[in-house]
Amino acid sequence: MAGYKVKLCGTTNCADRDLAVNAGADWFGVVVETDFSPRSLSIEAARPLFVEPPIPAVALVFEMPELRLCELIETLSPDAVQFLSLEDTEFLRRIKSIYPDIQLWQSVHLPPAGSDVSLSEVLSTVQDYLTAGVDLLLFDTAATVDGKKKFGGTGITADWDVIRQALDKIRGTVPVLLAGGINPDNAVAGLEAVLPDGLDLCSGVEAHPGKRNPVKVDALMNAVRNYEINRR
DSSP states (O other): OOSSEEEEOOOOSHHHHHHHHHHTOSEEEEEBSOTTOTTOBOHHHHGGGGSSOSSOEEEEESSOOHHHHHHHHHHHOOSEEEESSOOOHHHHHHHHHHOTTSEEEEEEEEOBTTSOOOHHHHHHHHHHHHHHTOSEEEEEEEEEETTEEEESOOOOOBOHHHHHHHHHHHTTSSOEEEOSSOOTTTHHHHHHHHOOSEEEESGGGEEETTEEOHHHHHHHHHHHHHHHHHHO
């Protein structure tokens, strides 16, 4: 799609990858060796998803050791690696120097909406990653779900007003995706409130964790497309 970009994340099988492609998504994401995610795959289990992918493939990791990350990149050849953990900026620079053709995406997690958030701290974190040379930023939610702390895939929104204020300060530097609790019913509201470059969804278009619901995927993509048409 030409306007807002959409990434469908938490892909666990080729059928769901192809569903994302056919619906018009711009990327699909695969969570790799991340303990808190029910959608996590090992590098070997993820390999079929990265074989000649029809749209760009993103591998999501959390606190993955450097040697293992290098093994992931060399085995899967993803178009991008998305860091769910707040990575050391020197580490990111080093990975970028080793693999200059791989995009590095950084997630910035906020607590659920209604929590106290320091805009200055968010901006400081964002600026550090921009200086380190990340290619894309995602604003997502970190929350405790069923007794387990999760960084993304929570189905919970963060404070969109804080994200909008942060994005207004960095707009035009790198693409920014809005994630965290996005679904077909609130996707347009998220676009209007934050004005991101696109959306990143996981649980909001699933039948259950790790399996997409094609009806929800179609509803999401139709909502975004119709919003684009109405804004012209």
